[in-house]
Amino acid sequence: MSLSLVLLLSSMGLLLTGLVGIMAKKHLLRIALAFTLASTGVNILLVWTGYLAGRKAPIIDASIEEIATVAVVDPVPQALVLTSIVIGVAVSALLVVVAVLTSRELGTADVRRMRNLKW
Amino acid sequence: MNPDFLLGIASVAGVSMIIAAVRAIFVRDLLSAIILVGFVSLTASVLFFLMDAPDVAITEASIGAGISTVIFLWGRSKVREE
Amino acid sequence: MRTFIAFLLALYLVFFAAAAFESFGEPQGLGRIAEHYAAEGFEEVGAINLVTAVVVTYRGLDTLGEVSVLFTAASAVILLLSVFPLGKPANKPSSIVLLTMKVLPGPILLFGGYIIAHGHLTPGGGFPGGAVVASAALLVLLGCTQEVGFAKWLTFAESMAGFSFAMLGFWGLLKLGQFLNNSVLFLGIPGQLLSAGIIPLISAAIGVKVASELSGILVAYRCGGGKE
Amino acid sequence: MILLSALGHVLLLIGAIFLCISGLGILRMPDVWNRMHAGTKATTLGSIAFMLGLGLIRPEWLPKLLVIALFIVLTNPVSSHALARAVHGVPEEKPDNLQRDDLQEADS
Numbered sequence: 001m002s003l004s005l006v007l008l009l010s011s012m013g014l015l016l017t018g019l020v021g022i023m024a025k026k027h028l029l030r031i032a033l034a035f036t037l038a039s040t041g042v043n044i045l046l047v048w049t050g051y052l053a054g055r056k057a058p059i060i061d062a063s064i065e066e067i068a069t070v071a072v073v074d075p076v077p078q079a080l081v082l083t084s085i086v087i088g089v090a091v092s093a094l095l096v097v098v099a100v101l102t103s104r105e106l107g108t109a110d111v112r113r114m115r116n117l118k119w
Numbered sequence: 120m121n122p123d124f125l126l127g128i129a130s131v132a133g134v135s136m137i138i139a140a141v142r143a144i145f146v147r148d149l150l151s152a153i154i155l156v157g158f159v160s161l162t163a164s165v166l167f168f169l170m171d172a173p174d175v176a177i178t179e180a181s182i183g184a185g186i187s188t189v190i191f192l193w194g195r196s197k198v199r200e201e
Numbered sequence: 202m203r204t205f206i207a208f209l210l211a212l213y214l215v216f217f218a219a220a221a222f223e224s225f226g227e228p229q230g231l232g233r234i235a236e237h238y239a240a241e242g243f244e245e246v247g248a249i250n251l252v253t254a255v256v257v258t259y260r261g262l263d264t265l266g267e268v269s270v271l272f273t274a275a276s277a278v279i280l281l282l283s284v285f286p287l288g289k290p291a292n293k294p295s296s297i298v299l300l301t302m303k304v305l306p307g308p309i310l311l312f313g314g315y316i317i318a319h320g321h322l323t324p325g326g327g328f329p330g331g332a333v334v335a336s337a338a339l340l341v342l343l344g345c346t347q348e349v350g351f352a353k354w355l356t357f358a359e360s361m362a363g364f365s366f367a368m369l370g371f372w373g374l375l376k377l378g379q380f381l382n383n384s385v386l387f388l389g390i391p392g393q394l395l396s397a398g399i400i401p402l403i404s405a406a407i408g409v410k411v412a413s414e415l416s417g418i419l420v421a422y423r424c425g426g427g428k429e
Numbered sequence: 430m431i432l433l434s435a436l437g438h439v440l441l442l443i444g445a446i447f448l449c450i451s452g453l454g455i456l457r458m459p460d461v462w463n464r465m466h467a468g469t470k471a472t473t474l475g476s477i478a479f480m481l482g483l484g485l486i487r488p489e490w491l492p493k494l495l496v497i498a499l500f501i502v503l504t505n506p507v508s509s510h511a512l513a514r515a516v517h518g519v520p521e522e523k524p525d526n527l528q529r530d531d532l533q534e535a536d537s
Contacts, residue, residue: 003126007166010133012215014140014159019211021144024204029149029194033156036187037140040163043179045218047170052230054122057171058251059324060243067240072251074235078172079255083267085178086328086411089187090274093418096194097278101285103198110200173324174252177316181332186415189339193422197287295514301507308500343511 007048014041028099028109032092039088043081050074129169136162149195157188246383247397248321256326257403261381265366268410272363275414282421294344302344309337317408321397327407331415334408338416342423352420355413362410369399369406433485440482447475460524461516469509476501 018038025031050073058075103109106116136159143155160183167176231239238251238259248254256264294302313333320326338351373382383398390396454467480498484491516522517532 003122003129003169006126006129006133007170010129010136010166012219013133013137014163015218016208016211016215017137017140017144019214020204020207023207023210025144027149029191029198030144030152032194033152033191034144036156036191037143037159040160040179040183043175044163044166044170047167047172047175050235051170055171057173057324058239059173060239060249060251070230072239073171074231075238075251075255076232076235076260078175078252079260081172081175082178082252082256082326082328083264085175085182086332086415087267087271087274089182089190090271090278090414090418092187093190093278094274094281096190097281100194100197100287101281103200104285104287108200109198172252174250174326174329177324177329178332181329181336185336186332186339186419189419190422295510297507297510298514301503305503 002053004048004051004053007044007051011041011044011048014038014044017041026111028102028111029096031111032095032099035095036088036092039084039092043084043088046077046081046084050077125169129166132162132165132169136166150192153188153191153195156191157184160184160187246400248400250321250324250326252324253320253326253400253404254397256328257320257400257407258381258383258398261370261403264407265370268363268366268407271411271414272359275418278418279421298344302341306337306340309340310334313337313408313412317404318401320404321400327404328411330404331408331411334412335415335419338412339419342416342419351416352424355417355420358409359413359417362406362413366403366406366410369403373399433488437482437485440478440485442482444475444478444482447471447478451475461522462513462524465509465512465516469505473501473505476505 015038018034018036018041021034021037022031025034052073055073056071058072058078060072099109102114106114108114139155139158139162143152143159146152146155160179164176164179164183167173167179230236238255242248242251242254242259246254246258248258313330315330316325316333317327317330320330341351370381373384374380376382377384381399381403383400386398386402395401448471451467451471454471455464458464458467477498480494480501484494514532
């Protein structure tokens with residue numbers, strides 16, 4: 001077991017849990033919660049693709065003695081995930097608002113009991 | 120830092136994160152599920168820090184454990200069910 | 202039963218992803234682009250924190266697009282909640298919470314400003330700092346029952362931040378022929394607060410934009426949409 | 430220097446013990462009020478001891494850690510207070526042996 005494998009397995013497990021929750025749950029807020037879990041798993045997976053064991057954070061200060069290309073981890077996935085987290089919370093806010101308005105309109109938040117969805 | 124030490128922290132954080140996520144999916148009480156998802160975000164920020172991504176760790180800690188939890192708590196208090 | 206089927210389906214999807222990862226394996230070194238950033242970024246943009254350098258200048262155009270995605274989501278929330286109002290909470294906070302609400306947002310705002318201003322030196326930048334500032338706004342919102350004073354400035358702050366981000370980009374386009382070129386301002390000595398060209402300015406713009414959008418969502422939750 | 434470091438380690442141990450006791454209290458206590466008591470008082474003391482111990486081991490971190498400790502002192506009781514006010518409105522959580530309820534009269 002290396003550190004990289006542990007990180008990969010935990011991100012995959014989180015993604016799996018989130019997908020199961022999205023597919024198997026019936027309550028709208030629980031689907032939104034599972035969506036948040038899955039997006040956290042994807043974020044960890046994306047940062048993992050730039051992780052190199054034994055290197056340092058991509059901040060070039062006095063603690064880095066060698067040339068920077070062999071001393072730091074990949075900054076590009078981290079920059080991607082930084083924006084992805086903030087967008088994820090805005091999207092889950094939108095999901096929650098849609099779930100609340102739907103439950104107010106139909107009287108239930110359970111997807112099995114939403115009968116009058118034909119239009 | 121010591122690699123074995125890092126491996127231990129990562130194992131504890133990852134295992135507790137996955138247990139909390141599974142319980143968040145299958146627990147009956149919605150409030151417990153929301154708090155468990157906040158815990159998952161917190162451990163995920165620990166994992167980000169172990170992956171040498173301190174920027175992402177700060178963002179995940181302040182957003183995942185703060186604002187996201189508040190958003191879901193608001194949704195729980197406003198959802199109407201008969 | 203339903204959970205089991207969902208588990209099998211999700212397992213299939215995750216194995217699909219794992220097989221895709223297997224084809225290029227565990228990362229061995231930096232990619233070509235990342236190698237360029239790590240080798241030249243220090244001289245090219247003068248920033249110590251490479252992540253902020255990538256977010257703000259190298260991938261600044263992408264960040265502009267991502268910020269507009271954020272704007273779309275936030276404005277959808279505010280629009281939905283102003284069309285379908287849900288009513289306001291009636292509970293009145295106690296005096297201890299009210300006093301804390303007056304004292305604590307100052308230090309939290311200071312910390313958020315520190316994170317934004319030192320984005321090119323230490324871990325941080327526009328996105329984390331904006332989230333911290335939004336949590337200060339959340340603290341203010343928890344202690345109030347009616348309209349809050351800063352709510353009417355959020356739209357103005359948000360649009361000014363977006364406008365200044367785009368204008369800083371066009372400044373580089375006009376002066377040096379490249380959108381979001383970092384060298385339009387002096388690069389300075391790396392490691393000082395006033396260095397790294399326009400990175401602190403763009404970080405401040407991103408921070409104000411993220412903070413105003415997230416707190417706009419929270420204000421809409423608390424007070425039911427905007428006035429307009 | 431070594432004395433300061435040893436004192437710091439002792440403070441770390443005290444903080445860890447207090448945090449452990451507070452976690453145990455949250456698990457074992459019977460109702461919300463007791464659990465909140467365990468989760469606030471012991472956690473505050475444990476966190477402050479932790480910060481002070483870490484600051485004695487690494488003296489260059491001491492100002493930041495003191496600021497964090499001050500922040501914990503400001504926020505932790507207030508959050509516990511807000512939580513208690515929220516629980517007070519829930520009828521099921523009212524204790525059976527409650528003699529008089531001053532907060533009820535103050536609210537109404």
